[in-house]
Amino acid sequence: MSADPNHVVLTGENPFIRLSDTDGGPATTNASFWRIILSPAGPGHVLYMKSELTQDRWRIYSDNIAMTRWLQATVQGMLNAELADRSVPVIDADFSRSGDVRDFWTESLVSHDEEIELTWYDVGEPLLIHTQPNAVPGRPYGVCTILIPALGARLTRNGIQATGRPFATQREGRPFSTCALAFSESWTEAR
Numbered sequence: 001m002s003a004d005p006n007h008v009v010l011t012g013e014n015p016f017i018r019l020s021d022t023d024g025g026p027a028t029t030n031a032s033f034w035r036i037i038l039s040p041a042g043p044g045h046v047l048y049m050k051s052e053l054t055q056d057r058w059r060i061y062s063d064n065i066a067m068t069r070w071l072q073a074t075v076q077g078m079l080n081a082e083l084a085d086r087s088v089p090v091i092d093a094d095f096s097r098s099g100d101v102r103d104f105w106t107e108s109l110v111s112h113d114e115e116i117e118l119t120w121y122d123v124g125e126p127l128l129i130h131t132q133p134n135a136v137p138g139r140p141y142g143v144c145t146i147l148i149p150a151l152g153a154r155l156t157r158n159g160i161q162a163t164g165r166p167f168a169t170q171r172e173g174r175p176f177s178t179c180a181l182a183f184s185e186s187w188t189e190a191r
Helices: 065-073 075-079
Strands: 007-013 016-020 027-038 044-051 059-062 090-092 094-100 104-110 115-123 127-131 141-157 168-171 174-177 179-189
Touching: 016 141, 027 065, 027 075, 044 065, 044 104, 044 115, 044 141, 059 065, 065 075, 065 090, 115 179, 141 168, 141 174, 174 179
Parallel strands: 059 090
Antiparallel strands: 007 027, 007 179, 016 027, 016 179, 027 044, 044 059, 094 104, 104 115, 115 141, 127 141, 141 179, 168 174
């Protein structure tokens, strides 16, 4: 056993929901949820969401704006260039979770005038993914994560459910989905 030689920039969780009306079609909902345990800007939660429920505009909800902006300037901004734009307002929210990943998992948030719930169910077999920084052009970060595909997912905003659904895919030759729980997620950069 040996230690990873890279610098750890964050650790936490990053479950995501990507819904569409057709297999391979454009996303009708794209939601990236983060529960950060360790980062240079401290711990916290953030949901980056774009959906017909938000008039196809990005909305950001968080309980730590410094961590949210840091994440946009680093890993999240790399994963989705639209989210590198730090002019999108951050809405203060309180976060909670429930469930058992063997059956379903729900992340909830409440802001001044909104309630949002993200639920994953019909979960598949976990995959352990480990990539090194710069292994892929344009990706200066590496990641080690447990990805648990979910063939069922639902996102609601103030009781209204987002349209679209998850679709089965393949990752590394194994069954996967457009929606997944990403736990024990640590991102690194080269020293």
